[in-house]
Each structure stands twice: as structure tokens, then as C-alpha cells.
Amino acid sequence: MTAPTAYIEREALRDKRRAAWAGVFLNAPLAAGKIIVGLAAQSQALVADGVHSLSDLASDAAVIWALGHSHRPPDAEHPFGHGRFETLATLAIAAMLALAALGILIDAGLRLLDPPTAAPGVLALWVAGLSIAVKEGLYHYTKAVARRTGSAMMAANAWHHRSDAASSIVALAGIGAAMLGWPLADALGAAIIALMLGRVAWVYGRPAVQELADTAPPADISRAIQAALMGTPGVRDAHDLRLRHMSGAVQADVHVALDPAMTLSEAHRLCEAARASVLSQVPDVVEIIIHPEPDGHADGPAAHDSALRPELQTQVRDCLKGIVPVDAIRHLRLDYRDEGVIAVVELNEVPIEGAQTRVAFRLQQSKGDLAEIRLLWAPAS
Numbered sequence: 001m002t003a004p005t006a007y008i009e010r011e012a013l014r015d016k017r018r019a020a021w022a023g024v025f026l027n028a029p030l031a032a033g034k035i036i037v038g039l040a041a042q043s044q045a046l047v048a049d050g051v052h053s054l055s056d057l058a059s060d061a062a063v064i065w066a067l068g069h070s071h072r073p074p075d076a077e078h079p080f081g082h083g084r085f086e087t088l089a090t091l092a093i094a095a096m097l098a099l100a101a102l103g104i105l106i107d108a109g110l111r112l113l114d115p116p117t118a119a120p121g122v123l124a125l126w127v128a129g130l131s132i133a134v135k136e137g138l139y140h141y142t143k144a145v146a147r148r149t150g151s152a153m154m155a156a157n158a159w160h161h162r163s164d165a166a167s168s169i170v171a172l173a174g175i176g177a178a179m180l181g182w183p184l185a186d187a188l189g190a191a192i193i194a195l196m197l198g199r200v201a202w203v204y205g206r207p208a209v210q211e212l213a214d215t216a217p218p219a220d221i222s223r224a225i226q227a228a229l230m231g232t233p234g235v236r237d238a239h240d241l242r243l244r245h246m247s248g249a250v251q252a253d254v255h256v257a258l259d260p261a262m263t264l265s266e267a268h269r270l271c272e273a274a275r276a277s278v279l280s281q282v283p284d285v286v287e288i289i290i291h292p293e294p295d296g297h298a299d300g301p302a303a304h305d306s307a308l309r310p311e312l313q314t315q316v317r318d319c320l321k322g323i324v325p326v327d328a329i330r331h332l333r334l335d336y337r338d339e340g341v342i343a344v345v346e347l348n349e350v351p352i353e354g355a356q357t358r359v360a361f362r363l364q365q366s367k368g369d370l371a372e373i374r375l376l377w378a379p380a381s
Contacts (some may be wrong), residue, residue: 012149017067019145019154023060023161026134027053037127043120043178044111045171045189046128048104052167052197053131055100059093059160063153084246086153087211093156094205097163101197104190111187120175128172135165150249156204163200167193211245221250221284228281229256229290232274236295246286252278253289260294260335267292300338306369307341309334315368316343323358325349330378340371351377 034050037043066089139162146154174189216222222241229238237257244251256274258267271290278288297303307315312334317326328349335342356375363373 012151013067015145016149016151016154017064019142020060020063020067020157022141023138023157024057024064026138027057027060030131030134031057034127034131037123038120041120041124041175043124043171043175044107044187045174045193046120046124048108048190048193049128049131049164049167049171051100051104052164052193053135055096055197056135056160056164058096059157062089062092062096063157065089066153084212086151087208087245090153090156090204091208091212093153093160094201094208097160097197097201098205101194101201104197105194108187108191108194111190112184120178122179124175125172125179128168128175131168132165132172135161135168139165152204152207159200159204163196166196170196214244217243217245217250217284221282224282225252225254225278225285225288228278229254229274232270232277234258234262234270235274249286250282250284251287252285253291255291255293255298257295257298258292260297260337294336297337302336302338302340302369306336312341312343312368312370315366315370316345316373319359319362319366319370319373320345323355323362324352324375337371341369342372342374343370344374344376346376346378348379349377350379 031050031053034046034053036050038046038048038050066085139158142154142158142161145151146158170189170192174185174187177185177189222243225241225243226238229235235256235258239255239257241252241254256271258270262270271292275288275290278285294303306312309332313332316332317329320326320329324347328347329345330348331346333344333346335344359373359375363370
């Protein structure tokens, strides 16, 4: 990791922690105040709103816990890093929202069946109004941090604050309507808040589950990666592209087809160039593993079933024995093609007349994976 990147990540972590702790310090007294005043003023909507703020407090705690783990570097137990701790926290926040919504909805249903006789007091109105101002401000602050850092977890937490502000608006309307003589309005307001909570839980819980289940990212990311790979000079084809989400970012692996005659070092250099191209052109991708393949010769029997170097080296030596001094072999290159393995033998020897023909004839009489042996004469100067 470069120094500028490390600095940016430290700044992002600091901003996210500040936003999470701001939520703790504001949600704790706000939740307690709404529940206490709601009970005293006999406002079920305000109590439900207080429970919502309490779930906000729990989600802030989950965010703080996740931030303590997600920014750790990869280790032996987590070789891909700890980014999914944020995803787990996002899922936990969604679960808290869903449970809170269910509880509020059940209680509101019971209130609708047995409406209260007394209307909420005016203090409940003031507390709901204060909650709207505080939670809307907290939403904008947390949302700004989410945009700067690209964190889905912070975005979910921001919308948790926004949903709390919206539920306070519904609570305010329900309390006001109940004070004007519509006693069912308070319970109806609580039921609407529950449905809002359920929707937010779905919006952020579903992507978290998809990420943990390694659901593929949108197709436009795949197309962008393919375009970046095919724009790299030397890449003939790109296939078997696989993508996975990791805390809002994308990790990928892909197979690329290259010139079969290319050296290993050139293939490695080309893959590094292709990787750099993807990382620079597709901002969502933070890592891509590229597997090079010989174009047109990656899926034949030679690529999967042929013998490896030690056995083929023995076959080459047997074919050369008595025709070319075996100790003259300087280098052996093996080329696995669909038609078989081609062995290119570089010899530290002056050309021997008829050697290539005799070696080819002996190879035809032998049994093995070699399809051809080519002799390259390169005597030492």
C-alpha cells in the first residue's frame, strides 16, 4: 500500500468513527427522552419512535465494532482482508430495523383493537419536533461521510438516522391528530413507522446478504472489465470472468488468451499491464487476478493430460541418444499444443548432418506425449 493510499484510508476510518460516535452521543439521550416522555404522555407513536432511536444506538455500536475489525490488514485467517466485517454490521443493522418494525407493528395492531381513551400531552409534540431536527442533521453528516469513504455500512446507518427523522414526523402527525380528537391516529402513525423501518431493513439487508453469498455485481462492471482487458495490446481474449463484492468494492479473477509463442516473462508483463488497466479504468475493482492461457491451446488434452517436464525430458534424451551428445543440451523449451507437446532443444553444438531427420524418425517409433522435437544449433563462440 502506498503512503498516499494509507493516509486516505486512515482519514476515512477517522471520519467514520467520528460519525458513529456522534450517533451514540445523540441517540442515547434522544431514545431515553422519547420513551420516557412517550410513556408519560401516553403516546404510543412517540414510544415507537424512541424504540427506533434505540435501534439507531445499537446500529451505531455495530458500526463502531465493525470499524475496529474491517480496516485491519489481511492475515493468515483472513487472506482477503477484513472488509466483510462492515457487511456483517450492515446486515446486523438491517436485522435490528426489521425486529424493531415487527415489534412496533404488533403493538400498534393491539392499540388499534383497543384504542386509548386519553390523548397525548403537548410535551410529546415538542420532543418529536426536537427529534426531527437532531436526526435530520445526523443523517446529512453521516451521509456525507458515506459518500467520501464509499462505505455502504455508513450509508445504511445514515438512512437509519433519516428513517428515525421520518418516523418522528409521522409520530408528530399522529400525536397532533390524537390531540385533535382522533385517538386511532397515534397507533396508525406507529404502524406507518413500522412499515418504513421494514422497507429500510430490506433495502440494506438484501445487498448485504447478496455480498455474503458472493452474488455477482451488476453486468456493467463485467463489461467495463472486459473492455479494459481487451484494450491491452497482446490480449486476444478474456473469459471465465468471476466477480465478488467485498465491503462495497469488487474483486475479480479472469482468464486471458495470449500468443502461445510468448515467453513466460512477457506473458507475466502483459498480465501486469492488463491488471493495471482494469484497476485504473474500473474504480469499483480493487483487485483482479489474471490467469494467462495459450490462445487456442488451453483446453486440449496436451494442456491437461500430458506429462510434465521430468518425464518429457527423459523422452527427449532417449530420442537424442546416439545422434546428438546429450550433454550438449543447453536448454529445453516445452510447448503444449492441442496436437501434442513440441520440444524445442537448444544445443551447444555445431549442426550435425541428418540429425533432425533421424530424431524425427526415432520419435515416430516411440510412445509418449511428444509430437515434435525441434533442434536449434547454437554452438558456443
